[in-house]
Amino acid sequence: MPDTLRTEERISTRRTLTDEVMEKVQQMVRCGELRAGKLYSVYQLAEALGISRSPVRDGLLKLEAAGLVGFERNRGFRVTVPSARQIVEIFAIRLALEPPAVARVAAHRDPAVAGRLRQTMAAMEKAAASLDEPSFWAHDQDFHNTILTAAGNSQAATVVRDLRERTRLIGPGTTTAARSLPAVAAEHRPVLDAIAAGDGVTASARMRAHLEATGRLLSAQTAAVPSDDPGVDALWRDIVG
Amino acid sequence: MPDTLRTEERISTRRTLTDEVMEKVQQMVRCGELRAGKLYSVYQLAEALGISRSPVRDGLLKLEAAGLVGFERNRGFRVTVPSARQIVEIFAIRLALEPPAVARVAAHRDPAVAGRLRQTMAAMEKAAASLDEPSFWAHDQDFHNTILTAAGNSQAATVVRDLRERTRLIGPGTTTAARSLPAVAAEHRPVLDAIAAGDGVTASARMRAHLEATGRLLSAQTAAVPSDDPGVDALWRDIVG
DNA sequence: GGGTCACATGTAGCATGTTACGTGTGACTA
DNA sequence: TAGTCACACGTAACATGCTACATGTGACCC
Incomplete structure (x- = not known):
């Protein structure tokens, strides 16, 4: 043979x-x-x-x-598009899983992972600059997935991927979101820097900040009714805080 | 009408x-x-x-x-029965989600929840005593699900339920597991007590201890090969610790 | 013996036929 | 006008037919 x-x-x-x-x-x-x-x-x-x-x-x-x-x-x-509450719940889960994962990755100091993240980061920024939303979220997906996988928990990576598919279905072409694409992209770089520096604590904190910012953006966007704005904040206090 | x-x-x-x-x-x-x-x-x-x-x-x-x-x-x-590694990964996810949830539930001090948990607890102990494994795991399921739901995150409840279905498929009738059923049941009561006392920190710690014990039991059981025992410990260090 | 190869076998994947039922509509009643 | 009700319509759920293909087996060749 x-x-x-x-x-x-x-x-x-x-x-x-x-x-x-x-x-x-x-x-x-x-x-x-x-x-x-x-x-x-x-x-x-x-x-x-x-x-x-x-x-x-x-x-x-x-x-x-x-x-x-x-x-x-x-x-x-x-x-089924997720409700504002469901979005907050989803981000609460991600907040429980991703910050610890990124800390572990930073501690590993694996140059291959850092390299791959850098590559993804560049592609993401490029997509954000040209407001190519589908491409942007695909690279964002890749960024987070790479981290979770590198942290050694592929089950968690799968869970987050599935949760994330849900949130990707909202607002197909919302200008609000498109305008803030570069801002969301920018939140990733500090995380990457901390990983490259091997600083787990900082990386973790920055990931947390990024997730909270993105989550608030998406949940507020879903609760389109103005009177729901305070409601969204209350949700975050209830579920996350 | x-x-x-x-x-x-x-x-x-x-x-x-x-x-x-x-x-x-x-x-x-x-x-x-x-x-x-x-x-x-x-x-x-x-x-x-x-x-x-x-x-x-x-x-x-x-x-x-x-x-x-x-x-x-x-x-x-x-x-597809999960590998030892996958079991550890699953429990790592649960360790990230359930201890914080139980702390929140304890802080709520909702008598209805406590009552329901007490009921489930009793049924679980009864099933454990008669070594009725299917019934036992069903009540265990209910116990954890009640807590996560009461904590306000039904998405997390769903995620944990799905993960748990996976681990329920292993060892259909393993005597080792059946023998330790009352032990596993016993781990739940301290958690319930802390919840009833409104002590979130203690409840959280006890839930963590329970999940680690159960996870180690299940993962060791799956890695039936003796030489894998150190491997399982290494997995826990790698993924959880 | 070691290697290839034609073929029978059983299956997922895909296509299509059938049935029970939830819903909207409009006529009919009081 | 308000309520009911018979009926046509469209659908998911279920049943069955069809096809390409992955695999095991055994004959065949060297």
């Missing part, structure tokens, strides 16, 4: 239509092609994508398990 | 075969009727359950999204 000729990719990982549906649906939501809260049917979506109902249903069921869509018997399904 | 005659349950929540499959599969794994790691097919399971392949596949796909089973193209599916 010659074991030269190495397979360049896991064969069983061949993309399936179900996977493509999952990705496509999320992309459609982010582009505003699918509106959150509106009722759609598997029939519609299957025809729109030019495939049969099975992989569409399969993909949507998986997304349902992740909390991204909800089915209503004999009615249809809808994309 | 008379709104007496209130519906006693959300109509759309009518149990679907897909849901029953999900529950049944987990139960079968816990009873040893399905063995982790072994290859099964949707055909087999559908026939065994006396239903068609669709709801079986649907349920398994949802479980796959939760990380409980894995499909292999044209081969079958298998129940």
